[in-house]
Every structure is written in structure tokens, then in C-alpha cells.
Amino acid sequence: MKEESYIRNVKYFLEELIRGCGIIQKENPAVQFTKDAKAGLYDNYTDEVYNSMLKDIEDVAKFWHGKKYETVYNLFQNALAGVKVDSDDMWQIAKILTRSCENSMTARYKLEKPVPKNEEEPEWEDFEDEELIDAFEEEKQMTPKEIYRYVSSQILGQEEAVKAASMLLYNHLHGKKRNVLFAGPTGCGKTEIWRVLSQLYPNIQIVDGTMLTMEGWSGAFKLRDIFANMSREQAESAIIVIDEFDKLCEPKYGSGGNNYSAAMQNELLKMIEGNKVFFPEDKGKVAMEFDTSKISFVFCGSFETLITRKREINSSIGFGKSIDKSDISVEYKNKIKTEDLMTYAGVRREICGRINQVVQLRPMTAEDYKQILQHYSMSPVRKLEKEYHIRLKLNREMQDILAKEAEENQMGVRYLNSRIQELLDEQMFLDSEKEEYLLEA
Structure with a gap:
């Protein structure tokens, strides 16, 4: 490996450790590179350029020791394995680290007073590193507060949404299926919350709802493709996040008067209900059968159409008159009910009945x-x-x-x-x- 590349990676691992992200799992870059290559993203590259990229990826992938995911702690340890540092250099390294962190050590690790038995446990920052590592190595030991603390370190604001997402993950890890809808304006962090959570629980699949099509329809991405790269065990313990869910639900009528959106939702309903689902062999795709009773579903969308339609009907504005963005932002503060999803957003009653919670995110200021x-x-x-x-x-x-x-x-x-x-x-x-x-x- 080139010295510059090695230094860059060790520096990155160290920065992540200092940020308190040592227990976060990072995906082996070779995994995504392989997917991109199979998808033809590098077909137009010359052999020289492609082989150079491949060599760089292979060098970096060595830190993962053949694993698909690895924690930052282990990556840093792998990077330093076999490294010999003389005592003088080690002393200088220790001095630099001590000077950088001496002001924060007391604030992070020292409790102002002992916590009596049976009283509330100290905040996340008060745990020793060993305790954090133990908590995250066995995913089911993560508490809702620990999950919330981690996500909040990367998502500003939206406390209620982060709490709801933390509780969904906690329940999911304990075998309790949850279906939650996240509604909020574009750019407020709906999907980003789940990207952050996927660092803790890699078995989160984020799907673009606008790309989904039914079996037999034109379109490259079907429901079965959500699980294409998963084992049965992974599929049956996944959290499926459908982004742009509101676009999927908006009525779309064909020339025969059929509502294709309702038909798509009907196919999705079979998975949400928690039954066994079977996908037959089709055009080179292997047959798949698995139990969806432990799969949690998250539906994310701006639902701006719901907001505007509801305001038009329930106000004196009337149809045909424009509603500016500031008005829409105000409307997001009003509670969205499951009845609103059915009346204004085209969500089928059966799906609404299986949504355990509607979470609203506020506009960013x-x-x-x-x-x-x-x-x-x-x-x-x-x-x-x-x-x-x-x-x-x-x-x-x-x-x-x-x-x-x-x-x-x-x-x-x-x-x-x-x-x-x-x-x-x-x-x-x-x-x-x-x-x-x-x-x-």
C-alpha cells in the first residue's frame, strides 16, 4: 500500500475514534466497488484506470481482513498490527494525545457525584469505553437512550423523530415488528436518520419508492429486488425504509381506469401484514420465500400534496389559488392523522391500519x-x-x-x-x- 494512502486511512480511523465512533461498523469498500463494477459503472474506463482503482480498493480493503463490516476499533487495531514504535516516539505520541484531550477527559468521564443504586443510570458520556464496546458488540444490549445519543450526535434537531427511530430499532432488535411513517418537508433529515442508524444496524435497506414497480410491470426494480442481495436470515430481520413513499401512493390511473398506485400498495400490503411471501423464479432471478413477520417498515415522505389538498379544502383559499412555501411550512406543524393519509394522500386504508405511529418532522430553520x-x-x-x-x-x-x-x-x-x-x-x-x-x- 502506498504510504500516503496508509497514512490517510490511519488518520481517518483515529479521527473516528476521537469522535467516539469506535464501535461503529464500516462497510468494506470492496463491497460497493464490486456492486458498481457489476452494474457496469466502470465499463467505459480504460483497463489501466480500472486496474489502478482496483489496486487502490484492494489495498484499503486489507484493513477489513476479508470481512464485509468491521468496527472502527478493529480497523484501527488491524492498521497498527505489527507496527513497532520506539519508546521515544511513543512518548511523543502520548504527549500529543494527552495535550489534546486533557480538558475534555474530566467532563466526559467524571461523574459529579456517585449514582446511588437503583437510581437513574448516568448519561452515555459517563460510561467507560469498555462498557460502550460491550453494549454495542451485542446489538440487543443497546438501550433506546444509547441509540438516541448516537443518532443525535449526527442529526441536529428533530428530537422526537430521533426518539421514535431509536425506539423502532430497539424494539426491532428484540423481535418486535414496528411500522412507522415519517412525514416532513424536503431536506429535514427523514432519510438521513436511517442512514445514520444503518451504521449501528447494517441490515437497514433504504429504497426509493418512486422506483418500485409491481411484478409484471415495466420497470427494473420490483419488491423482490429489495431482498436480492440478502440471505434469508438477513431478509427476515431487515428494516425496510421506503423513501418518497408519498409519491408511490399518489393515484396513477391507466387508460382502463385502473389505479396502479392502489395495485402497488396491495402487493406491498402482503409484506407489511407479516405473512410468508413467495417470489417465483423469474427471468434468471431465483425463487425466494421468507417470513415477513419480523420485518419492520418505515415510510418516509414529504406528503406535500396532502398538506396542500387539506389546506385548500379546509380553508377559504379555494382551488386554483397558489399556496406559498411559508404557508406549507406552517401546515407541517398541524398533526397528520391516518384519516388524512387516506383522504388526501392516497394511502390505502389497510396500510394505514398497520402503521403503528405517524412521526412528524419540523421544517429546518x-x-x-x-x-x-x-x-x-x-x-x-x-x-x-x-x-x-x-x-x-x-x-x-x-x-x-x-x-x-x-x-x-x-x-x-x-x-x-x-x-x-x-x-x-x-x-x-x-x-x-x-x-x-x-x-x-
């Missing part, structure tokens, strides 16, 4: 976006620094401008990512050799 920009790990600024190996700074005026723009266009953190990338590209075009860039208004 400019202040939320400012906190994200300033966050030590969540900020798009930090991600770009790691990607380009540079230092990147936003002055306060630029932070205010970007946060306000993100609030107004309601595109969420995606907007911050793309806008900051655009600003950085402009500066790098002028001088790509700089080690530090300042983005200012």
Missing part, C-alpha cells in the same frame, strides 16, 4: 443550518476538507447568507453541500495549489 455549518463533524465544510485535504473557512456573514438561503429554498443540507462545493470550485479554479481557502461574502 436558518438557525438549524448555521449550527450544522459550525458543527465539528456534520458540517459540509469538514467533509470537503477531508475530501480535498485542505483547510476551508466560512466567515460569519457567508454562514448567515447560506443558512438563510437554505431556509428559503427548503432544499435542506443538500443545498449547503452543493453551494459550498460551487464556491470552493470557483476558488480552486483560480488556484488549486492552496492549502487553505476562505469563503466569504
Whole structure:
């Protein structure tokens, strides 16, 4: 392995450990690379470029020792296995780490007073590392509070949604199937919560609802394809997150007057009910049969159509008149009932009856976006620094401008990512050799 690549990976593992993410499982990069290669993403690459990429991936994959997933603790240990450091260098390393963390050690590990027996357990930060490792190595030992604490470290705000997701995962790990619907405006973090949780529980499958089609219909992605790369054990213990669920449910009528959306929901209902499902062999796809009684389903969507239709009918605005985005944001604060899902969003009654909880996420504010920009790990600024190996700074005026723009266009953190990338590209075009860039208004 090239020295620069080795250093970069060891540095990344160390940064993750310092952030308290040692127990998080990371996927072997060779897994995704193989999937992309099979999907033909590299077909247009020359053999020289492809083989170079393959060599780099194989080098990095060595840290995983042939495993599909591995914790950061073990990756760091694998990286340092066999490394010999003389006592003087080890002393210097210890000094650097001690100076960096001495101010935070007391705050993180020291309790102000002993906790009497039978009283509430200390907060997550108060646990010793060994306790955390033990709790996460056996997934079923994770408490809802521990799951919540981890997700909250990567998702700002949306406390109720994070709590609901934490409880779903906790119940799921204990064999209790839950079906929950997450409704909220675009960019508020609905799907991101589940991406974060998949770091704790890799058997979470996030599916784009707009891509799903019924058996026998045109379209490449069927319900059976959700489980295509899973063993039966994995399939029967999965959490299936259907993103853009509201788009899947919106009525779609064919020339014969049939509502294709209702038919699609009917096929999905068979899985949600918790029965055995059988998919026959079809066009090279092997037959599949498994029990869905322990599969939890999460339905995510903006349900903006529900919001606008409900407001039009229940207000004096009337049909044909526009509703601006600020009005829609206000409406998200009103409780969405299962009756609303049936009346305004096209969700079938049978599916509504099997949804255990409707969770509503609030619109993100400019202040939320400012906190994200300033966050030590969540900020798009930090991600770009790691990607380009540079230092990147936003002055306060630029932070205010970007946060306000993100609030107004309601595109969420995606907007911050793309806008900051655009600003950085402009500066790098002028001088790509700089080690530090300042983005200012």
C-alpha cells in the first residue's frame, strides 16, 4: 500500500475514534466497488484506470481482513498490527494525545457525584469505553437512550423523530415488528436518520419508492429486488425504509381506469401484514420465500400534496389559488392523522391500519443550518476538507447568507453541500495549489 494512502486511512480511523465512533461498523469498500463494477459503472474506463482503482480498493480493503463490516476499533487495531514504535516516539505520541484531550477527559468521564443504586443510570458520556464496546458488540444490549445519543450526535434537531427511530430499532432488535411513517418537508433529515442508524444496524435497506414497480410491470426494480442481495436470515430481520413513499401512493390511473398506485400498495400490503411471501423464479432471478413477520417498515415522505389538498379544502383559499412555501411550512406543524393519509394522500386504508405511529418532522430553520455549518463533524465544510485535504473557512456573514438561503429554498443540507462545493470550485479554479481557502461574502 502506498504510504500516503496508509497514512490517510490511519488518520481517518483515529479521527473516528476521537469522535467516539469506535464501535461503529464500516462497510468494506470492496463491497460497493464490486456492486458498481457489476452494474457496469466502470465499463467505459480504460483497463489501466480500472486496474489502478482496483489496486487502490484492494489495498484499503486489507484493513477489513476479508470481512464485509468491521468496527472502527478493529480497523484501527488491524492498521497498527505489527507496527513497532520506539519508546521515544511513543512518548511523543502520548504527549500529543494527552495535550489534546486533557480538558475534555474530566467532563466526559467524571461523574459529579456517585449514582446511588437503583437510581437513574448516568448519561452515555459517563460510561467507560469498555462498557460502550460491550453494549454495542451485542446489538440487543443497546438501550433506546444509547441509540438516541448516537443518532443525535449526527442529526441536529428533530428530537422526537430521533426518539421514535431509536425506539423502532430497539424494539426491532428484540423481535418486535414496528411500522412507522415519517412525514416532513424536503431536506429535514427523514432519510438521513436511517442512514445514520444503518451504521449501528447494517441490515437497514433504504429504497426509493418512486422506483418500485409491481411484478409484471415495466420497470427494473420490483419488491423482490429489495431482498436480492440478502440471505434469508438477513431478509427476515431487515428494516425496510421506503423513501418518497408519498409519491408511490399518489393515484396513477391507466387508460382502463385502473389505479396502479392502489395495485402497488396491495402487493406491498402482503409484506407489511407479516405473512410468508413467495417470489417465483423469474427471468434468471431465483425463487425466494421468507417470513415477513419480523420485518419492520418505515415510510418516509414529504406528503406535500396532502398538506396542500387539506389546506385548500379546509380553508377559504379555494382551488386554483397558489399556496406559498411559508404557508406549507406552517401546515407541517398541524398533526397528520391516518384519516388524512387516506383522504388526501392516497394511502390505502389497510396500510394505514398497520402503521403503528405517524412521526412528524419540523421544517429546518436558518438557525438549524448555521449550527450544522459550525458543527465539528456534520458540517459540509469538514467533509470537503477531508475530501480535498485542505483547510476551508466560512466567515460569519457567508454562514448567515447560506443558512438563510437554505431556509428559503427548503432544499435542506443538500443545498449547503452543493453551494459550498460551487464556491470552493470557483476558488480552486483560480488556484488549486492552496492549502487553505476562505469563503466569504
